[in-house]
Amino acid sequence: MYPKIKRRPTRKVWVGNVSVGGDSPIRVQSMTNTSTTDLSATLSQIQKLVEAGCEIVRVAIPDEKAVNALKDVVKESPIPVIADLHFATSLGEKAVKAGCAGIRINPGTFKNKANLERLLKVCKDYNCCVRIGINAGSLEPEILKKYKTPSYRAMVESALRWVEYVVEKIDYYNLKVSLKSSNWWETVKAYLAFSKKSDFPLHVGVTEAGGLIPGTIKNTMAISYLLLRGIGDTLRVSLTGDPTEEVYVAYEILRNLGLRALHPEIIACPTCGRCEIDLSSLYQKVETWAKKVKADIKLAVMGCVVNGPGEAKMADVGIAGGKGVGVIFREGKIVKKVPEKTLLDEFFKEVEAFLQAHPERVINPRQ
Numbered sequence: 001m002y003p004k005i006k007r008r009p010t011r012k013v014w015v016g017n018v019s020v021g022g023d024s025p026i027r028v029q030s031m032t033n034t035s036t037t038d039l040s041a042t043l044s045q046i047q048k049l050v051e052a053g054c055e056i057v058r059v060a061i062p063d064e065k066a067v068n069a070l071k072d073v074v075k076e077s078p079i080p081v082i083a084d085l086h087f088a089t090s091l092g093e094k095a096v097k098a099g100c101a102g103i104r105i106n107p108g109t110f111k112n113k114a115n116l117e118r119l120l121k122v123c124k125d126y127n128c129c130v131r132i133g134i135n136a137g138s139l140e141p142e143i144l145k146k147y148k149t150p151s152y153r154a155m156v157e158s159a160l161r162w163v164e165y166v167v168e169k170i171d172y173y174n175l176k177v178s179l180k181s182s183n184w185w186e187t188v189k190a191y192l193a194f195s196k197k198s199d200f201p202l203h204v205g206v207t208e209a210g211g212l213i214p215g216t217i218k219n220t221m222a223i224s225y226l227l228l229r230g231i232g233d234t235l236r237v238s239l240t241g242d243p244t245e246e247v248y249v250a251y252e253i254l255r256n257l258g259l260r261a262l263h264p265e266i267i268a269c270p271t272c273g274r275c276e277i278d279l280s281s282l283y284q285k286v287e288t289w290a291k292k293v294k295a296d297i298k299l300a301v302m303g304c305v306v307n308g309p310g311e312a313k314m315a316d317v318g319i320a321g322g323k324g325v326g327v328i329f330r331e332g333k334i335v336k337k338v339p340e341k342t343l344l345d346e347f348f349k350e351v352e353a354f355l356q357a358h359p360e361r362v363i364n365p366r367q
């Protein structure tokens, strides 16, 4: 049913109380797009991300005000918070001391090595996980000079150089690495090459991937390619828009590879001229509902008797539409035939009944 995937052995590191790498599940993370200084907006977005299944959240720390607000964000957030830093290391030290579980640094944007060394030593003192986040758009000048373009080889050399620096100079190992480009294939090549040379856990994703449809496609191409080869310990699907969508897309990728499920899978037909119920609206309602449910179950929402009964039978609970009616299947058997206007309510009742009979299919996302 799913491809056989052998995950690449990696070190286990910790972002607060969430492990990444080793035998940990592939962790799903996202980033808030609120101003970090707006505590209520940031916490409300974090809460929505958590409901969607996000396990680690990153917040931007562009200035002193943001780092001052971070303490409260960390205190109130139900999941570990990572501070995202560029350019100024003094902010980094304050962020670590404010209690963030991890920092993401882009070494290409840190000009002063002495400051960076001091920051990394503070991370070590506080056991704050460090992500070395290499980005093709901001490689160090000497690397760019050597490679002429921000190629995957340039990204890999930069990443290896920084990993070696942190390990040898700081003697610190609570590290993960990302090597992102806005070109998915260049991104893939960078991760493939890096993974042959280091066993630190990898945070995978494509940067600046765009909005929901193009961004989902670009991320899925790169992330799936890597995960199929066992590469990737945590992922962020980068999308322009509502970050909760990043989390739903991440789980869709993981579920379709048989790596991890969180929300119900929905089988739905595209509809055609044979459909005699309002299947699109029915589907939308089921999808919205399913985003709030954490269970490894398969639902089917099908338009007519051509493929409807077959798919509905194979699902845990399914609908096969008819003329203004729907037949509901549960565990392969017809349980009800109901008019269209009560179809959704009856369907949800059957799903609830299924989950009561199969509590093992309900998922606790923090395991």
Ligand code: SF4
Binding pocket: 269, 270, 271, 272, 273, 274, 275, 302, 303, 304, 305, 306, 307, 308
């Ligand atoms: S299941 Fe029926 S309504 Fe849906 S696409 Fe197939 S033929 Fe059309």
